[in-house]
Amino acid sequence: GQNIDQPTEMTATEGAIVQINCTYQTSGFNGLFWYQQHAGEAPTFLSYNVLDGLEEKGRFSSFLSRSKGYSYLLLKELQMKDSASYLCVPSDSNYQLIWGAGTKLIIKP
């Protein structure tokens, strides 16, 4: 079956760094997306990885290891507005996006 495993909830302090880990099992693989979703809002695109390695985009970086079925999202210089759910979304052999419940990140002052 297809499965995504992320922590349900994480807490971090404003200005700090947090890493959200994700392991996945899919039928085939065609890349992995990270989306941010604030409560009551639609997801917004953060990053896409298809090859192994680190992709850096401003305060956010995303890493992928295909052999390990593992990805992480790294958020630096945390701001209060970063409080949201972060969704690790792999794409399977049919290019279907596999959605889980994500990780709820709480930022404290």
Next chain:
Amino acid sequence: GAVVSQHPSWVICKSGTSVKIECRSLDFQATTMFWYRQFPKQSLMLMATSNEGSKATYEQGVEKDKFLINHASLTLSTLTVTSAHPEDSSFYICSAREGGTHTDTQYFGPGTRLTVL
């Protein structure tokens, strides 16, 4: 770039009525658009995939006669919830894929919150 709009943002309707939701890609052409539904504290659930000029592909368990999808142009797709019932109350979100390849990113509209009384 890659902006997707949805209209309306929220709607309240009586049981038995039909509701139409519009999804537009504002600054790009979207060959493929997707319709999702999300219940509180649950993950997004794909309802259907819509390709411009052809019939939508519905996911298992989604009634195509109840959720009518029309993708008449490269910038507009509509979802009509027919004979809505309280259990249809949910957050409906569309996304549009920029570009013609499957690995292109899906960009989401802001969502439509439907409440059926």
